[in-house]
Amino acid sequence: MNWFFILGGAVLVLLGIYQMQSLSRKRFLRNLGSQLKYLIARYFV
């Protein structure tokens, strides 16, 4: 069950990002990229 959600989630991530126009995609990913290093720490707040 968990694998189903994880794989499904990964497909949705790719699908969502793929559907954006290039400038929008660039800004969206840059914003998320700048926060990647904090994700684990934020998960525990």
Add this chain to the structure above:
Amino acid sequence: MADVDVLVIGAGVGGLCAGALLAHDGKKVMVLEQADRVGGCCSTYEKDGFHIDLGASIIEFPQVISWAFERMGTTFFDEVDVIPVDPTYTAILHDGTRVSFPIDLDETEKVIREFAPDQLDGWRRYAKTIDGFLRAALDGFFLSPARNTGDVIRLFAKTPALLKYGSLFFSSYEGVLRRFFSDERLLEAFSFQSYYAGLPPAILPGHFAMLPYGEHFGIYYARGGMIGIPKGFQRCGEQAGMKVQLQSTVDKLLTREGRVRGVRLQDGTEITADLVISNINAKKLYLEMLDRDVLPKRVKRGLESYRYSMATPMLYLCLDEAPPLEGHHTLMTLPMDETNAYWFEKYERGHFPEEQFGILSWTTHSDPSLAPEGKHIIAVTLAPGPYKLNGTTWDDEKPRLKENIIKHLETRYLPGLRDHIIHADLSTPVDFERRLLSPEGAIYALRQDLFNSMVFRPSAESRHLKGLYLVGASTHPGGGVPTVTASAMIAVDLIKKAEQEGRLP
């Protein structure tokens, strides 16, 4: 034995709702508020007979707010005298075109047929997609906690229909709208709403693209001012014994052996409680109101990494005649690309231009009793204002900015404005911070992009201090009156669950 069962820090909508729900469950609840009135951002103040809203100017998704009242045996519409707002809004585009979107979807379709006929198919596809998403989200998303991966999996398992719309969460607001619309003027008319969630269309998560459509579920204004909504919760709570103590600023959270045990006020008074519910900014709560050794380093790093949400300077205008506007809400818009560019090229670099876009909330259009007879109020929500201005300060800039913004509004939107102003007051991010004790004047506490949401937002049930719960914009599902109401219901559900499992005193 503790002084009270539950202490709530902050009498915002979330705090009052949580307090009222727990009072109805038989708990002895005390709510502490630093200001001289309740409501936080959803509040109203009086000046020379004018009742002016501080921040929130309408509410959407009233059904979510009503769920909380229904848990107390009443309804939102019984407790708060609300006035329907129709049309949802009028957009004044950068080229001066005005377009109004009525609440009724058939009427809105007629408007789009006339305004951008080749976008009608896109509107229908957008409406169908977002309607399906909203019905699934209202059913599952709003009231599900998102403390960890397990909660998120349970959320989607409970509401599998949400999976169908999962890609919305991983696209941007702009990305979703561009799937359905190609007309730049229609995109402009739908673009400003991304700032309702605190970010520009390019980086706000795509599920917020439901905002322009969601307004057709009904939007309302509270008669007498937006403070009517928190006062509705306050009244329900007080009927069940809840006490609200104004002008009481909490200085410190008292803890012992990993458990919260009360608070210390600024005047040194200590109040003990079995449970503490925080309705203040979580970053401030954890980093400034706890002893240094309470939280692990990793958690402090996570907290320090959060960026506060945007602040919105407000211009409150009291007028001696009705303004030339169509209804309660008018959006002064920019093309979507410029709406994005404002964020990256002005806001992020500490600039705040005088040529503004934003919202004109003509509150006396909905409720004339807010002002003396024949007089009017417009609360102008301006573009996001950077907390730190480049090379100057808000206090230094305020008089000049106020004059120049009024001049701009007069030239572009409200001819003859200056001759009809009885009173004008500009509230800057720094004023908001002083008034509400909200760090950096943030109106949604923390940013609301993907990596600040759900499991990455501070948990409603503290992981590190037993008996501490969070409500309000700092926690899932985020900022906005219906969402902070949902956060209160989530916290109360978690408290009941913890009690059933014997984890609370």
